[in-house]
Amino acid sequence: MGLSQRRVRGLLMLRLQRLTKTYKTGDQALKAIDLEVPKGQVLALIGPSGAGKSTMIRCINRLVEPTSGAVMLDDTDLTKLGPGALRRARREMGMIFQEYALVERLTVMENVLSGRLGYVGFWRSFLRRYPQSDVDEAFRLLDRVGLLHMADKRADELSGGQRQRVGICRALIQNPKLLLVDEPTASLDPKTSRQIMRLITELCRERGLAAIINIHDVALAQMFVPRIVGLRFGEIVFDGVPAALTPEKLTEIYGEEDWEATIEAVEDDEDVEAAQ
């Protein structure tokens, strides 16, 4: 491997090579996907439901086992890892979920600290005896998302937006290099959706994190994310900046529909954002 090649690779965070997933039912969710994500880049993945967005994200941290192809995180191929090495690799990838996926009967603090499970031993985690540095970091993160006063509340007492903030803290306390975000706003109202998207992109910028954000709301993606990848039937059909997402392109991704209104709405929104 030449020095120059290594340098190029050094700038890359994640690289998917011919990533394919075929379910037992015969459905081809992903068809030989190639994708490169540089360090610190936030990328939105759009596409109709069933396009394979969720499968793709889950194939990266192997919550779903890919059928073939490679997932290169830095220089390691995640698809080749044994169980122990996979767990260590998962610590590097924080994940944020659609319906928050907090453990509802645990407290906010326990949910945040559960992001450290990959770093602490079983008994320590079982007895809730986390290192002080982890506890401090959890407090800092909760303060950052404005939920410090909720630390000892049970997760099911929180509102949707608050829960998703806790979910973000859980992902960040892993100290990840990469965030995998699966429909973070699917069950939130429009205002909270924007707040959450803003929070995620801000935090990525603060920490220099790369992120892949699955999102069905095109306007929201265009508003916050510099690079958009469109997925249809398990194939990448668009990859570019938000401005390049023309009605023709949207038709290609989602199928026939009048897209003018959507795009105008985005532009209006951007004016409003700028005015604020």
Place this chain on the structure above:
Amino acid sequence: MSHRELDDMLGRKWRKPHFVTNPVLRWSLIVGFIAYLIAAFMTIEVDWGRVYEGLDRGWQFILAFTRPDFISRAGDIWGGLLESIVMTVAASVVGILISIPIGLGAARNIAPLPVYMICRGIVAISRALQEIIVAILLVAIFGFGPLAGFLTLSFATIGFLSKLLAEDIESMDKVQAEAIRASGAKWMQWINYGVQPQVMPRLIGLSIYRVDINFRESAILGLVGAGGIGATLNTAFDRYEYDTAAAILILIIGIVMMLEYLSGVIRARVQ
């Protein structure tokens, strides 16, 4: 402001808040429970020598399951099993038929207060008395044989089904029932059109479940002379005929499994 708060928190230990917040109460509950367990263990007199001897017999019994003997006492086994099944069927039919009016009467939203009190009383008595005790009394009154067992199971079925039926009726959708009443229906029509369709699927499901329970219970009534396979089983244990006992147990397990499977299928169909 919020940063002052954070500074206060940093470096502070964090512990999960306890389920019981009062530490005195929490510790006395824990200590009390442990003390009880120790006391309970201490007062059990275990004759370990006898247990040790028994291990061999236990092993024999487990082995018996690999070669159950359906043949030597075939007459007793089939006779007892038939009696158990007959008791189950008859008691389930009678029990279900009686529990429907009592269940209606025990539902506060459709029955007048005096009827409600009487029906709830019957349910409470039936539920508080266990099958085996009822069986003892009925055997004393009616003599040995399946009649006592049949009456016992019918009685137990009434308590079980009426209570659940009444609860079901009490939690049903009022609007549907009111719509029927608004059309000028008589009481019987109202029950037939407004209430019955709502509770019928669950009633069928519960009835089948009760058939299953009745069969299981019928297997022990024989121990006190109330008919069924229990008497045969008891004799087999007394004579240390483990292979016959194993055969009977296998039959019971098999029939219960079959009933459970059947009830699953029927419940899936009616719902």
Place this chain on the structure above:
Amino acid sequence: MPVLEKDGAQVWRRHTLREKLVRWFGWLLGLLVFAICWQIISESTTWFFVWDAPRIANDIWTRATPPRWEYITQLGRPIWDTLNIATLGTVIALFLAVPVAFLAARNTTPSALFIRPVALLIIVSTRSINSLIWALLLIAIIGPGVFAGVIAIAIRSIGFCAKLLYEAIEEIDHAQVEAITATGASRWQVMAYGIVPQILPAFAGIAVFRWDINIRESTVLGLVGAGGIGLQLSSSLNVLAWPQVSLILLVILAAVVISEWVSAKVRGAII
């Protein structure tokens, strides 16, 4: 619900003729089966005793009242034993039921092909057989006494608890488990953080519910010699000491009512 042509006019019927016939045939068959069952019960009944029943019942009632209250001083130890049988039996059963439930639940079993059927077999066989029969069996193996009662209750409860628990495990929210897995947690950590908190309320409910049932069951285990207050009941019945029998029945009734109350309170506090 078809609309039929009849004499040129449209007539609405709930069922077609064919459906009607099938229904009638079904009812007829059911009636026939019941009649046969009743015939069999009737044949093995000595009707002379049945006609005599009111007199006997009256006779027993006069003998049994009033209960022999002073006998209660001798019931302290049996009541304590009964409580221990139920509680220790439940505790042991819960310890054993947890692993069985995890092996039986589709989403946590290590092997759906080999281990799950074994776990299900354990559940079905321990559940289908009444604790009295387990007691009978254990007495034949390890001799009579409280210990046999504890084990009998424990075995009977394994299947019951494991069944309810594995159903709760199968109903958990998978997303929460996935989220914990995604943090790089180990298998046991996923269990402790992703699964256990979700099933803990169900577990506590099942424990208390089963304890309540076990109190009932342990009151009669003594009938076959497995300790507890049933022993006194059995010996009083053998010598026809009806005033003692009535007192024991009252005590059992009280125990059942109290345990039901406790279990309802505790379940209310948890949920």
